[in-house]
Amino acid sequence: MVFVFGVNFPEQRLASLERFYGVGPQLSERLMARFHIHPTAKIGALGGRQITDLNAELTKLTIENDLRRKIQDNIKRLRDMGSYRGRRHAMGLPVRGQKTRTQITTARRLNRVDRKG
Incomplete structure (x- = not known):
């Protein structure tokens, strides 16, 4: 098992970097290309230097809890300003111009923010 950025990785492919919140397929691919790692390489096959690099x-990037906090702060700022987007977030309605007449169930589920405050 290898310990990367506070997470134990069993012998899996390194593409499992996408487990981190804020690391998607493109960023994962870019990181692996930067350190000359083959996309199908197992994490146990990496050298110690590659893992430390x-x-x-990963410590330079804004990922996991820092990114979650940043997004929540942005939503809270919009709500405090009283902007249209902030009000839509507060009501749990679609924020980006989707229609609400028939299909808002997904938006209601995804835009759920605590209503206290």
Whole structure:
């Protein structure tokens, strides 16, 4: 097992970097290309230097709890300003111009924010 950025990785492909919140397929691919890692390589096959470099690069990025906090702060700022988007977030309605006459169930589920405050 290899320890990367606070997470234990069993012998899996390194594309499992996408487990981190804020690391998608493109960023994962870019990171692997930067450190000359083959996309199908297992994490146990990496050298110690590559793992430490990967760890250092992940610490520079805004991912996991920092990113979640940043998004919540942005939504809270919109709500406090009283903007249209902030009000839509507060009511749990679609924020980006989707129609609400028939299909808002997904938006109601995804835009759910605590209503206290």
